[in-house]
Amino acid sequence: MSTIQSIAGQNEQHPDIALVERVRAGDVSAYDELVRKYERQIFRIAQHITQNREDAEDVMQDAFLKAYEKLDQFQGNAKFYTWLVRIAVNESLMRLRKRRSGKMVSIDEDLKTEEGSVPRDFADWAPNPEQNYNQSELAGILRKTIQGLPHGFRVVFALRDVEGLSTEETAETLGLSVPAVKSRLLRARLQLRERLSRYFKRKTGPVTPSGIDGVLAPQKGN
Amino acid sequence: MTCTEFLQLLDDLIDESVSAPIRSEIEQHIRCCEHCEVVFNTTRKTIEIYRSNEIYDLTPELRERLHAAIMARCRGCR
Numbered sequence: 001m002s003t004i005q006s007i008a009g010q011n012e013q014h015p016d017i018a019l020v021e022r023v024r025a026g027d028v029s030a031y032d033e034l035v036r037k038y039e040r041q042i043f044r045i046a047q048h049i050t051q052n053r054e055d056a057e058d059v060m061q062d063a064f065l066k067a068y069e070k071l072d073q074f075q076g077n078a079k080f081y082t083w084l085v086r087i088a089v090n091e092s093l094m095r096l097r098k099r100r101s102g103k104m105v106s107i108d109e110d111l112k113t114e115e116g117s118v119p120r121d122f123a124d125w126a127p128n129p130e131q132n133y134n135q136s137e138l139a140g141i142l143r144k145t146i147q148g149l150p151h152g153f154r155v156v157f158a159l160r161d162v163e164g165l166s167t168e169e170t171a172e173t174l175g176l177s178v179p180a181v182k183s184r185l186l187r188a189r190l191q192l193r194e195r196l197s198r199y200f201k202r203k204t205g206p207v208t209p210s211g212i213d214g215v216l217a218p219q220k221g222n
Numbered sequence: 223m224t225c226t227e228f229l230q231l232l233d234d235l236i237d238e239s240v241s242a243p244i245r246s247e248i249e250q251h252i253r254c255c256e257h258c259e260v261v262f263n264t265t266r267k268t269i270e271i272y273r274s275n276e277i278y279d280l281t282p283e284l285r286e287r288l289h290a291a292i293m294a295r296c297r298g299c300r
């Protein structure tokens with residue numbers, strides 16, 4: 001008895017594990033809790049990969065259903081969230097393949113470009129530059145910018161930087177090596193930075209004669 | 223430290239996984255290299271902006287609809 005308690009105490013069991021055990025014992029409401037906890041993340045990941053709202057909705061439903069059906073295969077020592085993410089990534093890639101009519105989709109494609117591996121724009125950004133746009137303008141800019149990244153960079157950035165997976169978890173989920181994840185992450189971050197710079201850089205005062213009128217109307221945000 | 227060496231350490235710097243001596247070398251480089259300072263600050267800001275803004279919003283209505291559909295399918299498969 002005391003041994004069992006001390007082992008449980010040492011391992012600091014993740015709360016998801018208790019929920020998973022309840023689901024396995026036949027309590028569907030425990031799965032309801034797990035779905036509520038992770039549906040936003042799974043939907044975002046599906047959107048990042050498929051870039052299509054309808055597909056993302058389907059992926060989200062299929063991923064949660066598949067996870068439910070395969071719950072017996074889930075190893076209690078892994079994190080439920082990363083296990084679920086892996087299912088969602090695979091479902092998303094399958095959906096993408098279907099949409100591209102059977103063409104193989106690999107996360108290795110489109111990576112030959114050297115674009116953005118070296119920074120070119122060194123203009124500083126305005127302080128809190130995102131505040132110069134309203135919420136929907138900003139979301140539009142961020143969507144357009146990340147959608148322009150090569151697929152294999154976008155997925156790494158989304159999992160690692162947006163959804164908070166570790167480098168190792170990202171590597172495992174995508175079937176990549178840790179160095180491959182690291183090199184993609186750097187290039188993804190630099191390319192996004194470079195592209196966002198267009199919108200966020202500090203506005204400098206008018207320099208051309210045509211800008212003289214602008215002196216009387218200071219630029220927004222400065 | 224050169225700008226190329228700085229760039230190789232950028233991710234570790236952002237993820238705060240550099241040792242103290244390397245960190246002080248980096249800080250020294252940034253103090254006299256405006257370009258790398260901008261790259262560091264704006265890259266960090268890029269990540270922060272993506273983390274704190276929802277770009278694929280799941281509206282409460284859509285969320286409820288999808289949630290109900292998932293649970294109905296799960297209940298139906300056992």
Ligand SMILES: [Zn+2]
Binds near residue numbers: 257
């Ligand atoms: Zn430099």
